[in-house]
Amino acid sequence: MAVNPKKLRPYDQPPRKRFSLIPSAPDSAAGAFLVVSMLWLVVATGIGALGAFMLTMPEVLRYAFQWQFPVIGNVAFEISATTVNSAFLNALVYGWLSNAAFATILFILPRITGVRMRLEGIAWGAMWIWNLGVAGGMAAIFFPTFSGGGLLAEFPTAFDGLLLLGLLMVNGAFWLTLLAAPQRLPYVSLWFFGLALLTFMGAYGLGSLVQAGDWLIHLDDTLVALVNAFVARLILTFWVIGVALGSLFYVVPRATFNALAYGGMAFASWVLWAGLSGVSALGALVDPSVPFLVTQVGNVGTILLLAPIFLAVATLALTFRGRWSLSLGAGTLAFALLSLTFLLSTAVLEAIGALGSVQALVRGTEWATGPIIIATLGAATFAHFAFADHAAPRLLRRDWGDTILTDLQLWATFVGAATAGLALVGAGIVHGSLLAEGAPADAVNGTLTWFRYAASAGLALASLGAMAALVSLFLMYTTARRAEYALVDAVPADGPPADAVAAAGS
Amino acid sequence: MTVHTPIETGSRSIPPWAIGITVLIFLVGGVYLAGNLSGENPPIGGVPSPSGSAAGGPHAQALITEAGCQACHGDDLTGGVGPNLHGVASGPTSENLQDLGASNPEDWANIWIAGTDPAVSDPAMRSGMPAFGGPPYNLSEEEIATIVDYLKSLE
Numbered sequence: 200m201a202v203n204p205k206k207l208r209p210y211d212q213p214p215r216k217r218f219s220l221i222p223s224a225p226d227s228a229a230g231a232f233l234v235v236s237m238l239w240l241v242v243a244t245g246i247g248a249l250g251a252f253m254l255t256m257p258e259v260l261r262y263a264f265q266w267q268f269p270v271i272g273n274v275a276f277e278i279s280a281t282t283v284n285s286a287f288l289n290a291l292v293y294g295w296l297s298n299a300a301f302a303t304i305l306f307i308l309p310r311i312t313g314v315r316m317r318l319e320g321i322a323w324g325a326m327w328i329w330n331l332g333v334a335g336g337m338a339a340i341f342f343p344t345f346s347g348g349g350l351l352a353e354f355p356t357a358f359d360g361l362l363l364l365g366l367l368m369v370n371g372a373f374w375l376t377l378l379a380a381p382q383r384l385p386y387v388s389l390w391f392f393g394l395a396l397l398t399f400m401g402a403y404g405l406g407s408l409v410q411a412g413d414w415l416i417h418l419d420d421t422l423v424a425l426v427n428a429f430v431a432r433l434i435l436t437f438w439v440i441g442v443a444l445g446s447l448f449y450v451v452p453r454a455t456f457n458a459l460a461y462g463g464m465a466f467a468s469w470v471l472w473a474g475l476s477g478v479s480a481l482g483a484l485v486d487p488s489v490p491f492l493v494t495q496v497g498n499v500g501t502i503l504l505l506a507p508i509f510l511a512v513a514t515l516a517l518t519f520r521g522r523w524s525l526s527l528g529a530g531t532l533a534f535a536l537l538s539l540t541f542l543l544s545t546a547v548l549e550a551i552g553a554l555g556s557v558q559a560l561v562r563g564t565e566w567a568t569g570p571i572i573i574a575t576l577g578a579a580t581f582a583h584f585a586f587a588d589h590a591a592p593r594l595l596r597r598d599w600g601d602t603i604l605t606d607l608q609l610w611a612t613f614v615g616a617a618t619a620g621l622a623l624v625g626a627g628i629v630h631g632s633l634l635a636e637g638a639p640a641d642a643v644n645g646t647l648t649w650f651r652y653a654a655s656a657g658l659a660l661a662s663l664g665a666m667a668a669l670v671s672l673f674l675m676y677t678t679a680r681r682a683e684y685a686l687v688d689a690v691p692a693d694g695p696p697a698d699a700v701a702a703a704g705s
Numbered sequence: 706m707t708v709h710t711p712i713e714t715g716s717r718s719i720p721p722w723a724i725g726i727t728v729l730i731f732l733v734g735g736v737y738l739a740g741n742l743s744g745e746n747p748p749i750g751g752v753p754s755p756s757g758s759a760a761g762g763p764h765a766q767a768l769i770t771e772a773g774c775q776a777c778h779g780d781d782l783t784g785g786v787g788p789n790l791h792g793v794a795s796g797p798t799s800e801n802l803q804d805l806g807a808s809n810p811e812d813w814a815n816i817w818i819a820g821t822d823p824a825v826s827d828p829a830m831r832s833g834m835p836a837f838g839g840p841p842y843n844l845s846e847e848e849i850a851t852i853v854d855y856l857k858s859l860e
Binding site (some may be wrong): 243263281311313343352386387420421424425428449452453458459460461462465466467471483484486487489491492495496499502503505509510511513554555562563564630634643644698 | 711712713714715716717718719720726727730731733734735738741743744745746747748749770773774778779780783784788789803808834840
């Protein structure tokens with residue numbers, strides 16, 4: 200019998216669906232991190248394009264003034280190439296890549312272990328705390344009175360605390376879930392995620408501790424600079440590259456429907472990456488107060504990092520067997536293939552940059568930023584694109600295929616990241632060579648302008664790719680048909696029965 | 706609800722060619738380390754030590770760091786967006802400062818850094834170089850003189 204809903208009495212109506220601020224439904228935290236990460240990608244690449252443009256015309260858009268306050272004194276505000284480029288790298292690493300990494304970890308963990316995420320609500324809360332910290336730290340970069348110095352160490356101590364709290368919460372959710380898993384030897388992705396999470400928290404904690412110490416008792420500037428350089432290197436190798444590798448080890452077998460080729464090779468890549476990433480960070484300790492041998496051991500560690508990257512790339516490339524045609528169009532496997540290419544390029548460039556003769560030539564030039572762009576905007580970004588292409592329909596419960604926007608996302612970001620990275624590497628080599636020849640300043644600037652234009656254009660293209668990714672996500676949520684995917688939801692909170700584990704994952 | 710399976714893993718062994726390439730990378734690293742055991746590190750991304758006997762070196766270095774000169778002139782002041790500052794003792798290295806150097810051979814650098822003199826305050830001429838004698842930097846004439854003395858000591 201048909202019921203007229205207008206005739207229903209209040210107690211006949213179904214209860215209204217209520218949305219809590221901190222939901223604890225399966226995948227809610229992963230979904231939130233994924234959506235926020237896309238917003239940060241657009242912000243980061245937009246700021247990057249602006250920063251590169253400001254390098255070509257420093258007199259344009261430069262804006263600085265100061266206020267005087269009765270208690271805290273002078274507060275300077277500055278929008279310049281320096282502050283904008285700092286904001287770019289921080290938004291890229293702490294905004295886009297870290298949020299995407301958290302989404303990846305929280306999505307993959309329950310699917311591999313067969314155990315529902317523990318502390319899902321805490322992980323969701325971590326999303327708010329982390330992003331509050333990043334947004335506040337980003338704003339503080341434009342106030343040189345408050346911001347710190349050094350690559351990825353610009354956030355003031357108060358916002359460092361928020362980031363550390365967020366990291367602690369995600370670590371708690373990760374380790375509690377992993378410890379509840381019945382498998383004694385989890386899949387290789389989780390090895391990468393576990394170590395990446397721990398070292399990121401440790402490295403960021405070390406950097407924050409030194410920054411707080413410097414603020415309180417004014418530590419030696421060289422010591423602070425050395426610790427900042429060491430921490431930045433740890434974050435890039437352990438966190439940015441580690442999560443990218445872990446993500447690819449999950450996404451490629453899933454998207455190809457193949458077994459992971461050579462599990463031993465994948466595990467060997469983890470062992471070597473885990474051992475050499477820490478050693479490689481010693482190469483950042485470049486100062487007369489550090490024994491030359493220590494720095495050289497670090498440089499050799501950077502050269503040797505080629506080995507784990509090679510093993511990981513080879514394992515994943517072999518996993519593509521029989522499915523190479525799937526990577527021809529834009530989609531999960533095309534993103535993954537580009538990520539592997541950028542990973543290998545990063546390892547080769549870093550190894551070249553670790554050689555003494557090259558360091559002597561390119562020290563203090565644009566070279567240093569080139570491999571970072573290729574690692575972050577290339578390797579890690581495409582690994583997360585591959586993950587998002589696979590996971591977004593599952594997280595948002597939508598039936599969605601790749602569209603022309605996916606093509607735009609792939610090509611614009613690929614051409615943009617490659618152009619910007621190579622332009623900066625080229626600028627570094629040319630800059631170093633001209634300085635070695637004793638070329639006049641005007642000649643150096645005139646030559647480098649063309650490289651800066653190329654980097655600026657590259658970052659603008661990457662920004663276009665980011666916009667395409669965000670619009671694609673928006674259209675997926677608003678226009679696609681609702682669909683159900685497998686969830687690790689029916690598993691009891693105290694862990695699944697042993698025979699149910701094989702049915703988990705997706 | 707679709708039932709999925711965990712990720713299968715292929716052979717646990719490592720193929721000989723992969724072992725060979727890994728060993729080769731380690732050999733290259735070992736040989737490089739053996740051939741580069743001695744040397745001295747340059748200063749970390751900081752302002753270089755003066756090569757002459759400039760007075761107030763540490764004070765000048767602190768002023769330079771605080772004012773953010775390295776952002777444009779490079780970590781070791783050898784040039785970036787802005788020109789190389791080594792060798793300014795022999796006069797301006799940029800074309801737009803040649804006239805200023807000719808008319809004020811002694812204190813052209815002080816005038817240029819301060820940027821408050823109408824002759825050097827045109828934004829087109831300054832090309833992004835801040836006027837450090839004005840807000841928000843407000844460096845005093847003495848502070849600018851300390852920086853200039855220091856810069857002139859860099860070879």
